[in-house]
Amino acid sequence: MTDHPADHEEAVEQVNDVCLRLFDTWCESRSVIPLGYLMHCWPLRDSGPASVRRLADALRELSRSHPGALGGSTWPIFCELASCIDEVLLYPGIRRLPVVRD
Template identity: 45%
Template sequence: MTRTFAEPDSLEDIDRLCIQLFDNWCERRSVLPLAWLMHAWPILKAAPLAMTRLLNSLHELREFHPDALGEEDHQVIEQVLAINLSGNAGPERSFR
């Protein structure tokens, strides 16, 4: 199921999932994934460009450095990417 950014809890869900990634990577001292996440997060407001930057950053991290991520990391990133941006990324745009 793909949710759109227009749904009220989408930004909070993305932030919660990013906090989970941040905490896990800090605990494991995973510098590379942290650098990719910190490039685009935290997001201070619901700006579509900022959200696109975060989604692109997580997509590229997963694509270019899959070995730096654990199975749980891949699942959490997939959950973030499943929250689609209404009006920015059409259904034809896939982060896979």
């Protein structure tokens, strides 16, 4: 991810897309507890880091309190979401210097 605002917006949109997949999966399986955690913080209020951090905190608490809710087909989606969240939070517009090679 670069420091361009469009890249940030695309990363946040990817977070939203993966959240929607989790939402659909948990609705189909009637998994009420994980749905409650997700719906507590999603849809995101905005694309700022505070909203994404709130989502990360809620999902971290879900994984600690109800690890059984993340089994089966949900686990790969959950891991993908964690990776997307990391991208948004770890690189929220930091200007990176180009790599110079000899």
